[in-house]
Amino acid sequence: MATANSTDQLIRRMLDLNSQKRIQEPDETAVIESIEACIDCAQACTACVDDSLAEAEVTPLIKSIALCLDCAVVCDATRQVLTRQTERDVDLLHALLSACVVACRVCGAECQRHAAHHEHHRICAEACHHCEAVCDRLAKTVRV
Numbered sequence: 437m438a439t440a441n442s443t444d445q446l447i448r449r450m451l452d453l454n455s456q457k458r459i460q461e462p463d464e465t466a467v468i469e470s471i472e473a474c475i476d477c478a479q480a481c482t483a484c485v486d487d488s489l490a491e492a493e494v495t496p497l498i499k500s501i502a503l504c505l506d507c508a509v510v511c512d513a514t515r516q517v518l519t520r521q522t523e524r525d526v527d528l529l530h531a532l533l534s535a536c537v538v539a540c541r542v543c544g545a546e547c548q549r550h551a552a553h554h555e556h557h558r559i560c561a562e563a564c565h566h567c568e569a570v571c572d573r574l575a576k577t578v579r580v
């Protein structure tokens with residue numbers, strides 16, 4: 437369940453204000469949860485890249501940097517399409533959610549490899565794993 441923080445309320449309120457909104461509970465809560473997870477994951481990945489670049493030994497981190505850049509852009513595209521209710525296309529949603537699940541899985545696995553050495557990688561892997569889980573669940577349930 438998404439927690440009732442200010443981001444959650446903003447997302448919910450804005451979805452409700454769309455006169456074409458067709459999505460209903462419990463799907464709406466799942467959509468909001470995925471949007472929030474994608475926002476958090478894109479933020480964690482973006483910061484993880486920056487923190488990696490500041491490390492003394494950057495070369496072993498190149499793979500995580502590349503995957504974090506990909507994950508951030510895929511998560512951002514996913515949350516944008518998830519947010520749009522007007523002329524919503526469920527096939528497109530499924531395709532993006534599937535891409536997001538893969539991006540989060542590969543990024544999360546690579547960042548996890550560095551988690552014991554760098555706290556930023558541990559936090560990033562956690563955000564990726566959470567986003568993978570909620571986007572996978574939504575991809576399997578979302579109908580409209």
Ligand code: CU1
Nearest residue numbers: 474536567571
């Ligand atoms: Cu995601």
Ligand code: CU1
Nearest residue numbers: 477507508511
């Ligand atoms: Cu991500």
Ligand code: CU1
Nearest residue numbers: 484504547560
């Ligand atoms: Cu990362």
Ligand code: CU1
Nearest residue numbers: 477481507564
């Ligand atoms: Cu991520």
